[in-house]
Amino acid sequence: DVKVTQSSRYLVKRTGEKVFLECVQDMDHENMFWYRQDPGLGLRLIYFSYDVKMKEKGDIPEGYSVSREKKERFSLILESASTNQTSMYLCASSFSWGAGDYGYTFGSGTRLTVV
Amino acid sequence: EDKVVQSPLSLVVHEGDTVTLNCSYEVTNFRSLLWYKQEKKAPTFLFMLTSSGIEKKSGRLSSILDKKELFSILNITATQTGDSAVYLCAGGGSEKLVFGKGMKLTVNP
Structure with a gap:
């Protein structure tokens, strides 16, 4: 069964910590995306990558960085976590x-709470 | 700027009711309109629409696209409590999907 796997379902981190969210896919997809989802705001694109070592900023990249060293893995990094980064993160x-030809496959999401 | 607008943003109905979810879009290099259902975790795929006027059906769910008016609807007939979820509409461009804010449907017994 093909899938996108996010390493953690729930995370609680302290303000100022460096946080790594990991995403792995086994479908040999070229494109990978990180979104955050907040009530009333929907899904907002943070970063995406269309190839190994390539990355593009999305709509809200501030406070985040990404890494894609291997095709199957796309990591989201919060350099110094803040409470306003408390959210659901979807890979x-x-x-x-074309995402428009096949759509996305989503991971199960990571609910991050920054205290 | 690309955008997808869903309406209403929330809806509460009773079991057995029929609901219609609306989605309008403006997406560069538009290829498709997608609907997802999201319960507690990952959005799951419902429909992909690429041609105007052709209804897609899956059980009690159906959807249709109007590429002239840049509009799609998702219908759910004879709603059940298991239909309670957030329904996401997304416009598919050449590179990525553009999402609406989602519509929260609550079906009460």
């Missing part, structure tokens, strides 16, 4: 020839 992947 997704798709083929390179």
Whole structure:
């Protein structure tokens, strides 16, 4: 069964900590995405990557960075966690020839709480 | 700027009711309109629509696209409590999906 796996379902971190959220897909997808989801705001794109070592800023990249050293793994990094980064984080992947042709496959999400 | 607008943003109904979810879009290099259902965790795929006027059905759910008016609807007939979820509409461009804010549906017994 193909899937996108996020390493943690729930995380609680302290303000100022460096936080790593990991996402692994086994579908050989070229494109990978990180979103955060907040009530009333929907899904907002943080970063995406269309190839190994490539990354593009999304709509809300401030306070985040990403790493893609291998095709199957896309990491989201909160350099210094803040309470306003408390959210649900969703990873997704798709083929390179168009998210609009095949859509995304989503991970199960990581609910991060920063205290 | 690309955008997808869903309405209403929340809805409370009783079991057995029929609901219609609306989605309008403006997406560069538009290829498809997608609907997802999200319960506690990951969004799950419902429909992908690429052609106007062709209804897609899956059980009690159906959806249709109007590419002239840049609009799609998702219908759910004979709603059940298990239909309670957030329903996401997304416009598919060449590179990524553009999501609406989601519609929270609550079905009461």
